[in-house]
Amino acid sequence: MTNFNRESLPEILYRIGDLADRTGMDCYLVGGYVRDILLRRPCKDIDIMVIGDPVPFARTVLDKLKGRNFVLFERFRTAQVELSDPSAGTLKLELVGARKESYNPDSRKPITLVGTLEDDLSRRDFTINALAIALNGEKRNRFVDLFHGREDLSARILRTPLDPLQTFSDDPLRMMRAARFAAQLDFNLLPEVLEAMKIMRERISIVSRERVSHEFFKIMQAARPSKGLVILHETGLLKEIIPEIAAMAGIEQVDGLRHKDTLYHTFQVIDNVALHSDNLWLRTAALLHDIGKPATKRFNRTAGWTFHGHDAVGTRIAAKIFTSLRWPLDNLEYVQKLIRLHHRPIPLSKDEITDAAVRRLMFDAGEDLQDLMNLCRADVTSKNPAKVARIMKNFNHVEEKITQVSEKDLLAKWRPPISGEDIMATLGLPEGKLVGMIKKRMENAVIDGLIPYDRDAALRYIQEAYNEMTSESGNPS
Incomplete structure (x- = not known):
């Protein structure tokens, strides 16, 4: 002593x-x-x-x-x-x-x-x-x-007081804590500790989903989450608790063409996000942004490897993971939105992209636009400096366009100029599907620049739209 x-x-x-x-x-x-x-x-x-x-x-x-x-x-x-x-x-x-x-x-x-x-x-x-x-x-x-x-x-190492096999058998949650402490403290696990985690990984099934998720989120909140996530993957624990994420691992090659390892790319994206944001759910969106790729991976001899529709598939898988692990569903919509939109900003860097296209992105992202842009920047993990510089230049161009459009029509945090209640009051309609259809047409008209972002203009437009729908069908309801 x-x-x-x-x-x-x-x-x-x-x-x-x-x-x-x-x-x-x-x-x-x-x-x-x-x-x-x-x-x-x-x-x-x-x-x-x-x-x-x-x-x-x-x-x-x-x-x-x-x-x-x-x-x-x-x-x-x-x-x-x-x-x-x-x-x-x-x-x-x-x-x-x-x-x-x-x-x-x-x-x-x-x-x-x-x-x-x-x-x-x-x-x-x-x-x-x-x-x-x-x-x-x-x-x-x-x-x-x-x-x-x-x-x-x-020495910045993690070891168990007793035999690690016994320690992890007694309480399997300690394996999650090993990965968590490694990430939080930037410590390393002794080889015998890692080996015991590989042997005992299936015992994590006796631990409640809530307790596992609690430790998992602590890993995600670390300064460098990838350190803990890599440990979970290499010991097989990740496959036990979230197999959909573990499925992103690996590289395939056909005719000399191969794709990058989506899992390790994802780990890098999370670390990139963590450099600039403590937002757990933005980090979770980074974790799940490519979760749909394994299910949509195809090889085409002309186009090479493709992952068409992985964003839409990813939103469905994210819902499954949230439900299975009992993650708070209040945050699901936000995460799904970022998954769905994470490929949208880059094409907007082209000169011929219209203000309407920029408005559409701003409208779809809403108040989460900045988080979306942060995720997209973090998604650039190429080791080619010239490629990174070119992509970042494109991002800067997109952000300039967003600033220009938002200054013109105040769309930075876009809200419709009139509400559904306004539509019901103006047209004398009850709540229902028709009100939603008219509201959607009005929103699209604003986004596409057909009418200005103005309350009076919007009220005139919905009256015209209602008259048109009535005359076309005779019974719009």
Whole structure:
């Protein structure tokens, strides 16, 4: 054991140590908070471990230190409480008792027994999370590092305290956490850890979709998501959790013509997006933008490899993935829109493209136009500098056209000049299909430049359109 610099810890934690002394309990700061202190990463979620029953002690902390938002998890004998520290602000603490665990092969939920400090640290997922700092008076600030976690932090490697096969068999979600920590911390997995993940990959099926997705999204939110995504792919976990994405891997060659590896291209696109945006759903759109390519891949001796319609197919596959993994459906429409439109901007760089075509893109993209352009720029992953320069020049030209058109008719965040309610009120129509048809014709007329972006002009147009539809059919409804 070695000592820790007291100034690195909030003072309130030592008050908890004082309370532990009064109750005769050994008390330690453990887990990710210790890791993040050593890595100088921000963290306000703190795990406190005591040797004994943590619930009475948690109530003492709540009472003596003026805690709030107390939550008790009776089954696991753990408690959560919020405390205020003069310098660190609000801290969220989880108080747990040292325990040892055993597992049923069909479940990742442990059977827990009261354990020792060594029992508790050995059950942790990785050595870098199996560190502890004593908070009691006599031992205060002493490091406990039974599995060389600090050495692994310095070497930037991930290893398990026990045999990785046992660690991942006990709780398969730890395999997802391995990829997540590698991406978040830019650490490397030891070969035996990677090998164990390959062997145990099918056990991820016993973990709920929600928990898997939670870890997956943490990978996607890392500074360089591809590091974790590559680990998922190379260990076979990606195929287990999202086989549609894993299917993008590989290169085929016919008559000397081959296509690029869509999966690794996708990983690069995600990293490119991550350089400029923290938007998880824009990153998710990058993940899925080419998801329809495996299903639409064809070889033509004249045209070479083609993927016609992969954008439309991709929107359907995206819906399937969202549903299967229980991703929030509120974000599906946004992701599908970017998948559907990601090939639209580049053709607009041609000089002969009309204002109407630019308006159409702006109308279809709506308030997500800038995200679409960011995705399209990120989609350029060629290693040919001249090609990249040419494509980026085209993008700049498209953006100039968008700016010109938006300045002319205020379409940057396009909204129809009149609403469906306006149409019903003006024409005396009930809500229904006819109102939608008239509204669509009016919108197209504005986009195509047939009428100006003006409320009065739009009202005149819908009256004319209604009269025309009435005269053509005699009964437009």
